[in-house]
Amino acid sequence: MPHRILLIAGFFPPFSPLGAVRAPMLVRWWLDQGHDVRVIALDNPAVVGQLNTVLPPEAVRYIPFESAVPVLDQAAGNIKRLVVGGDGTLPRRWEGLRNLYRQIVHFPDRYRDWIGPAVAAGVAMAKDWRPDFIYSTAPPHSGHIVAQRIAARLGRPWLAELRDLWADNPYNDVHPWFEPVQRLLAWGTLAHAAGHIALTRGAGERISKALKRPVTLSYNGFGADDFVGLDSPAPLDPDRLTIIHAGIIYAGRRDPTALFAALARLDAATRARIRLIFFHDELAAVARGAAELGVSDCVELRAPVPRREILALERAADVLLLCRWADPAEDAIIPGKLFEYIGARRPILAIGSATGEAADIIRADAFGTVLTDPDAIARQLADWLVQKDTNGCRLPDLPAEPTRAYLRETQFRKIDAAIKRVIG
Numbered sequence: 001m002p003h004r005i006l007l008i009a010g011f012f013p014p015f016s017p018l019g020a021v022r023a024p025m026l027v028r029w030w031l032d033q034g035h036d037v038r039v040i041a042l043d044n045p046a047v048v049g050q051l052n053t054v055l056p057p058e059a060v061r062y063i064p065f066e067s068a069v070p071v072l073d074q075a076a077g078n079i080k081r082l083v084v085g086g087d088g089t090l091p092r093r094w095e096g097l098r099n100l101y102r103q104i105v106h107f108p109d110r111y112r113d114w115i116g117p118a119v120a121a122g123v124a125m126a127k128d129w130r131p132d133f134i135y136s137t138a139p140p141h142s143g144h145i146v147a148q149r150i151a152a153r154l155g156r157p158w159l160a161e162l163r164d165l166w167a168d169n170p171y172n173d174v175h176p177w178f179e180p181v182q183r184l185l186a187w188g189t190l191a192h193a194a195g196h197i198a199l200t201r202g203a204g205e206r207i208s209k210a211l212k213r214p215v216t217l218s219y220n221g222f223g224a225d226d227f228v229g230l231d232s233p234a235p236l237d238p239d240r241l242t243i244i245h246a247g248i249i250y251a252g253r254r255d256p257t258a259l260f261a262a263l264a265r266l267d268a269a270t271r272a273r274i275r276l277i278f279f280h281d282e283l284a285a286v287a288r289g290a291a292e293l294g295v296s297d298c299v300e301l302r303a304p305v306p307r308r309e310i311l312a313l314e315r316a317a318d319v320l321l322l323c324r325w326a327d328p329a330e331d332a333i334i335p336g337k338l339f340e341y342i343g344a345r346r347p348i349l350a351i352g353s354a355t356g357e358a359a360d361i362i363r364a365d366a367f368g369t370v371l372t373d374p375d376a377i378a379r380q381l382a383d384w385l386v387q388k389d390t391n392g393c394r395l396p397d398l399p400a401e402p403t404r405a406y407l408r409e410t411q412f413r414k415i416d417a418a419i420k421r422v423i424g
Contacts, residue, residue, distance in 0.1 A: 002034040003423070006122060006131035006156075008147040010111060010140035012041035012060060013051040018304050019247065019336055022163060022220060023137050024054045029412045031055075038129060040118050040146065042111060051307055061121045065114040100175040107178075108185055109140045115149075122150035130154065133194075133423060137161040141186065148192050157422050160193040161218075161415075163336075165203050167210075170329030171250065187211065194422045197415055200357055202332020216418040220336040221408035222343030226311055236316040238393035240275040241385050243349065245321040246310050247337040249278070251285035253325040254335070258351045262377035263295040273385055274298050276321070277313075279305065314344040318388060318395045319368075324352035324359075326372065331356030339406050342367055345398040347384070351377065365402035 007027060011020035023039075030037050031054070039055060043062035106112060122134075133156055136147035144160050151158035164171070167186035174182055187210050190196065196215045198204035204215040236242045249255050256276070263271055277300045278286050290299040305313075314320055320341040324330055334357050341348050342361075348368025350359060359370045371377045387395055404410070 002036065003132040003419075004036045004129065005030055005038070006125070006134045006150070007037060007039045008041075008118070008122075008134065008136040008143045008150070009039060010042050010138060010143045011044070011047070012039055012062075013053045014048050015042060015044040015062065016051045017047040018050040018307055018310065021051060021307065022336070024051060025223060025408055026137070026412060026415070028054045029409065033416075036129075038125060038131070040121055040125075042114055042140075049306070050304060061118075061125065063114040063118045063121060065111050099173065100177055103175055103178050103182075108145065108182070109142050111140045111142050115142055115145055118143075118146040119149045119153070122146070123153050126154050131156055133419065134158045135161065135419075137163060138166070139164055141166040144189055144193075148189050152192070157194040158192065159195040159197065159418065159422060160190055161197040161199075162190075162203060162207065163199055163220075164333075165206060166190070168206060170325075170327065170333075171253070195418045197418060199336075200332050200334050202357060206332070216414055218411045218414040219334070219406060220339045221406050221411040222339045222403075223408045226340070226343050227315060227345075230312055230315040233312065233316040235394040236313065236318070237275055240273045241319065241381065241388055242275045242277065242317050243319040243321050244313060244317040245276070245278045245323065246280075246314060246340075247323070247335055248280050249282050249285050249323065250325070251283060251289075253327070253330075254323040254352060255285060255289060256321065256323055256351070257289055257293075258372060258374055259321065259349070259377060260289055260293040260295050261374035262381060263298055264293045265374060265378045266381065270382060270385065271295070271298060274381060276300065277302060277317075279303070279310065311340070311344070314341065314346060317346055319349050319384060320344060320346050322348055322350040322358070322362075322368075324350060324356070326353045328355075334358045334361070338362075339408075342403050342406050345400065345403060347395055347398065349377070349380070361406075365405075367398060367402070 009023040011017060013024050027037050039060040041060060041062055043064040134147045134151045136143045138144050147158050167183040191211055196207050197218050198207055198215050199220055201217060204217050208215045263274060276298050279302050281287060281301050287301060290296045322335060322338055322341065330353050338358050348362055350362050350368060350370045351372060354370055354372050362368050362370055369380055371380060384395060
């Protein structure tokens with residue numbers, strides 16, 4: 001039965017970073033089933049043109065926002081001039097206060113200014129088009145507040161999808177003084193949802209424990225048509241083992257340090273035949289890490305490119321790099337890129353942590369190798385070079401059959417079942 005669905009998504013094409021592919025793919029899935037979909041999203045020109053649009057402009061209401069960063073930076077500069085340390089940096093206690101101030105100014109996140117106008121847009125939309133239910137996908141988690149308020153105003157059920165945890169997320173550097181406030185808002189808001197969708201087992205368990213209700217697990221997945229026309233690509237580099245990293249680097253957490261250390265252990269001739277390409281370098285962490293270990297000659301840094309181009313590059317590469325954090329908190333986190341890599345059917349090199357859901361998925365179906373020791377990584381690189389030379393300048397593709405369990409369509413059917421329960 002077709003439904004009218006209102007989706008609240010902070011990031012939606014064309015104003016969407018490369019990694020935020022789930023929302024437009026979910027909309028396309030709903031459209032293919034005959035549903036009538038409208039979207040309220042952020043007007044964010046800073047991330048434009050990386051993903052293709054899936055809805056006509058009249059079906060999406062883009063809400064502008066005003067960042068508090070300029071005011072914050074000015075205030076931080078004034079504090080620094082007053083209390084600067086002898087080495088030109090803020091003392092640690094003032095750094096902590098600045099972090100606290102930043103979180104207060106940005107509460108619940110840096111897009112806070114869109115909440116009121118987005119709610120007003122949803123209520124106004126309902127005069128001519130009244131949704132059967134509201135679905136929010138976040139981060140940014142301010143979208144859940146938007147969805148909860150619209151659902152309350154319209155008397156419609158709301159489903160909340162947490163691509164990342166809102167509270168108790170190890171990647172959120174929440175000031176200890178502020179953490180109880182964030183936790184209270186997060187769980188208090190989410191308690192109003194009629195259903196919850198998590199993207200990892202660990203996150204689902206955390207949500208279920210906090211809210212005392214069942215949670216639907218729906219992995220990110222990859223699309224059956226993502227790699228159409230890319231069946232037999234030429235090697236990206238016939239002479240060198242080419243490794244691509246297409247996600248975001250989190251310095252000190254998810255970063256390529258172990259791989260750089262492995263390269264430093266190789267002899268000069270072997271290292272010269274290895275090429276690393278990164279399509280994102282947050283705060284120059286990749287360039288700095290490569291320089292510190294003396295392997296800059298192996299590393300190329302590129303700006304993000306449209307998704308279709310990234311998919312073609314992943315198919316043509318020899319190996320796809322997945323960086324993970326060596327911390328137990330990482331165990332319940334699965335980078336969305338993992339499933340795209342699985343769809344590309346190229347060997348995955350996962351470094352940083354040997355445990356957790358992502359590592360289990362890679363090992364279970366032999367999608368690649370999980371290594372943390374630089375010496376072991378160096379041996380694996382040398383082995384891949386031998387395989388490349390004996391296989392026509394390209395490592396063989398992985399089998400297609402094990403990848404089917406992670407098709408996006410398979411995962412979205414789980415969401416359909418959750419919607420059916422809520423609507424029923």
